[in-house]
Amino acid sequence: MNWAVEVEGLRFAYNGETILDDVTFSVPRGEFLALLGPNGGGKTTLLKLLVGLLRPAAGTIRLLGSPLEEALSRVGYVPQDTNVNKDFPVTVEEVVLMGRLGRGRWFGRADAKERRAAAKALERVGLADLARRRLGELSQGQRQRVLIARALATAPELLLLDEPTASVDPSAQSALYEVLKELNGEATIVVVSHDLTAVSGHVGAVACVNRKVHYHPSGTISDATFRATWGRCPVELIAHGVPHRVLGVHDHEEDRHD
Numbered sequence: 001m002n003w004a005v006e007v008e009g010l011r012f013a014y015n016g017e018t019i020l021d022d023v024t025f026s027v028p029r030g031e032f033l034a035l036l037g038p039n040g041g042g043k044t045t046l047l048k049l050l051v052g053l054l055r056p057a058a059g060t061i062r063l064l065g066s067p068l069e070e071a072l073s074r075v076g077y078v079p080q081d082t083n084v085n086k087d088f089p090v091t092v093e094e095v096v097l098m099g100r101l102g103r104g105r106w107f108g109r110a111d112a113k114e115r116r117a118a119a120k121a122l123e124r125v126g127l128a129d130l131a132r133r134r135l136g137e138l139s140q141g142q143r144q145r146v147l148i149a150r151a152l153a154t155a156p157e158l159l160l161l162d163e164p165t166a167s168v169d170p171s172a173q174s175a176l177y178e179v180l181k182e183l184n185g186e187a188t189i190v191v192v193s194h195d196l197t198a199v200s201g202h203v204g205a206v207a208c209v210n211r212k213v214h215y216h217p218s219g220t221i222s223d224a225t226f227r228a229t230w231g232r233c234p235v236e237l238i239a240h241g242v243p244h245r246v247l248g249v250h251d252h253e254e255d256r257h258d
């Protein structure tokens with residue numbers, strides 16, 4: 001099997017408090033995987049481990065068939081926190097170019113090819129008109145889209161996104177998932193999301209993260225896993241009409257939904 005992500009026996013603790021415990025799962029290349037789970041379950045921590053921002057206490061991580069450090073140049077990462085220093089004088093285009101240029105190069109020296117790649121990435125997230133604007137002048141949702149464009153500009157083989165649509169309005173949200181779906185033709189995608197409706201329409205697989213990781217290749221979560229992850233049957237999490245392909249069939253559904 002050709003794997004995009006291989007995690008084995010992963011353990012991580014913050015200040016002695018175990019956040020992820022003996023986590024083992026693999027993601028095949030070409031997958032579109034959503035990481036779901038309760039607040040504080042460890043989703044962001046897991047992504048940070050996958051891009052080498054945190055080091056595990058135990059276990060191994062391989063990406064794209066190579067040890068993590070060797071693969072990172074082929075991996076794109078969109079972090080959750082898009083807050084920037086509003087006075088930092090950097091334009092939208094420059095931020096996107098930062099994704100493309102290697103270490104030791106200044107973004108002022110980008111050549112025409114790199115600028116075209118940046119422009120194309122901005123176009124894909126619907127921000128072509130804002131290329132010359134200062135990042136600090138943008139709304140949070142727009143900044144989130146700039147960070148996605150920065151990751152797209154590197155043409156990653158594996159793209160990891162941490163709640164990329166958290167501050168994006170509903171129409172831009174589905175547009176972004178369409179972009180991700182299109183990109184999925186070229187890259188394996190792992191996205192953290194709380195938006196089950198958006199997730200259910202687009203992803204192929206889901207993984208529930210809460211100290212452990214339960215991977216579901218078919219995109220269906222069983223009632224037992226839901227309980228193990230959220231600690232209860234989360235009937236209130238089920239948006240009406242969300243396909244059960246993602247949510248699975250719940251014991252109480254017939255009683256509580258009409």
Ligand SMILES: Nc1ncnc2c1ncn2[C@@H]1O[C@H](COP(=O)(O)OP(=O)(O)OP(=O)(O)O)[C@@H](O)[C@H]1O
Pocket residue numbers: 014015019037038039040041042043044045046
């Ligand atoms: N820098 C840190 N120092 C200490 N504890 C941390 C730190 N960052 C996160 N934590 C703790 O680790 C746990 C997991 O946090 P994490 O952000 O990975 O969860 P999450 O599943 O992404 O949550 P959410 O859905 O709220 O974004 C939480 O209990 C959190 O308080």
